[in-house]
Amino acid sequence: MSENYYEFTLIPLPYDYGALEPYISTQTMQVHHDRLLKAYVEKLNGALSTYPSLQKLSLEQLLGNTCAIPASIRTSIVNFGGGVYNHNFFFASLRAGTSENKPVGSLASTIDHHFGSFAEFKKAFKEKALSVFGSGWMWLVKDRKGGLLLEQTANQNTPISLGHRPLLVIDVWEHAYFLQYLNLRADYIDNWFNVINWERADALFGMT
Ligand code: MN
Numbered sequence: 001m002s003e004n005y006y007e008f009t010l011i012p013l014p015y016d017y018g019a020l021e022p023y024i025s026t027q028t029m030q031v032h033h034d035r036l037l038k039a040y041v042e043k044l045n046g047a048l049s050t051y052p053s054l055q056k057l058s059l060e061q062l063l064g065n066t067c068a069i070p071a072s073i074r075t076s077i078v079n080f081g082g083g084v085y086n087h088n089f090f091f092a093s094l095r096a097g098t099s100e101n102k103p104v105g106s107l108a109s110t111i112d113h114h115f116g117s118f119a120e121f122k123k124a125f126k127e128k129a130l131s132v133f134g135s136g137w138m139w140l141v142k143d144r145k146g147g148l149l150l151e152q153t154a155n156q157n158t159p160i161s162l163g164h165r166p167l168l169v170i171d172v173w174e175h176a177y178f179l180q181y182l183n184l185r186a187d188y189i190d191n192w193f194n195v196i197n198w199e200r201a202d203a204l205f206g207m208t
Contacts (some may be wrong), residue, residue: 008044010044015095044081046080081193107201126186140168
């Protein structure tokens, strides 16, 4: 019934491949979703194929309790399951862009309170996203106490394994921007701010 249980499926983008132009190119979205995410889905299903007891678990349950996964496939589940979870979250957190894009609702006021202003938040987020070494992700999460936290994860690691609730994420693996931006990660980050779906982030922030 749900895409969130084995066998996992390639969830379609919630918008057209070109919807994020000019900030994220059609070709980037096609390669990223149809080739890279598809490969993660297939490898995750392959890793789980001989473990029926794990097939009843959702991706969140698997990644939220990685100690319970048999050691022989734990790394595969962390890498491929994380790859599926992180990409699904990333694609769902974007929408058609505008340079006026800014936070809304209680998340907006909490960002102002925590970081001083939206401009200060952007500065801090961008600095941390630029400093992710190698392949990884840069997140805004809600921590266990309900506060905001900027969090980097390496490879396909995910904040839900740390008990944190993701609100926003940018994929800073080179494959996420190289076709369009070459090595200019800073330009990619600047333009990513234009395509954030802040309504979704605010709804996630407000969930109890
Ligand atoms: Mn990616």
